[in-house]
Amino acid sequence: MSRDSATRIALIYPELLGTYGDGGNATVLAQRLRWRGLPAEVIGVPAGEPVPAGCDIYLLGGGEDEPQVLAAEGLRQNNAIAHAVAQGAVVLAVCAGYQVIGVSFPGGEGRIHDGLGLVDVETRRSFEQPVPPRAVGDIVVEPAPELALPLLLGYENHGGRTRTLPNGHGRPLGTVRKGVGNGTPDHTDGVVDGRVIGTYLHGPVLAQNPALADLLLSWVHGWLPELAGPPETEVLRQARLHALDVHA
Numbered sequence: 001m002s003r004d005s006a007t008r009i010a011l012i013y014p015e016l017l018g019t020y021g022d023g024g025n026a027t028v029l030a031q032r033l034r035w036r037g038l039p040a041e042v043i044g045v046p047a048g049e050p051v052p053a054g055c056d057i058y059l060l061g062g063g064e065d066e067p068q069v070l071a072a073e074g075l076r077q078n079n080a081i082a083h084a085v086a087q088g089a090v091v092l093a094v095c096a097g098y099q100v101i102g103v104s105f106p107g108g109e110g111r112i113h114d115g116l117g118l119v120d121v122e123t124r125r126s127f128e129q130p131v132p133p134r135a136v137g138d139i140v141v142e143p144a145p146e147l148a149l150p151l152l153l154g155y156e157n158h159g160g161r162t163r164t165l166p167n168g169h170g171r172p173l174g175t176v177r178k179g180v181g182n183g184t185p186d187h188t189d190g191v192v193d194g195r196v197i198g199t200y201l202h203g204p205v206l207a208q209n210p211a212l213a214d215l216l217l218s219w220v221h222g223w224l225p226e227l228a229g230p231p232e233t234e235v236l237r238q239a240r241l242h243a244l245d246v247h248a
């Protein structure tokens with residue numbers, strides 16, 4: 001079911017959660033709507049500004065430890081994103097953003113900080129000894145079958161490891177075929193709970209994975225016309241999978 005009003009895409013605190021170009025996820029979503037003749041509005045929300053209610057999609061990107069703590073403190077103040085999720089909004093949160101939407105995460109100084117509690121995951125520097133090295137490099141994830149998506153490609157750069165709480169809601173985004181992801185013994189990456197997705201895939205992830213972008217958009221719009229490509233994306237995806245020796 002499409003609608004006439006512009007789809008509103010909120011890009012949260014890009015100066016704190018924008019280190020890895022994840023703001024490109026907003027560009028991809030807006031462009032894939034416009035290519036279908038549907039209006040889109042990207043609303044940048046600078047740190048310290050109130051998060052607008054009533055957006056369709058909220059995007060949080062990756063960041064360094066201290067900016068991540070500041071972002072969580074700002075967002076927790078009235079937890080506008082949690083209210084929006086309760087109204088049906090979609091959230092895509094990457095890396096630091098993923099950690100922030102969870103229940104708790106470590107700051108650079110090692111102290112544990114509260115997250116937004118949108119998903120039942122917790123992040124620590126490690127759940128095992130010895131503490132594993134930082135996860136840096138390419139990551140390929142086989143999405144959970146019910147998502148009906150092709151392989152997800154990206155890169156990761158994080159120290160934290162993230163696990164689902166006992167009896168927590170949500171399921172992993174998928175199984176890691178290359179890389180680290182959540183860094184848990186089940187070799188998963190990310191979480192999906194309702195319309196909220198967290199993942200360790202940077203890239204920006206939606207540029208390399210247009211099918212994931214369209215999944216998020218379908219949660220807003222229902223059915224959407226098929227939209228191929230752009231063709232170079234598929235060429236680059238195949239080249240990357242070949243270089244990583246990962247087969248679909």
Ligand SMILES: NC(=O)CC[C@H](N)C(=O)O
Nearest residue numbers: 062063095096158159160
């Ligand atoms: N790339 C990131 O967003 C890093 C997240 C977090 N600061 C960590 O290192 O685990």
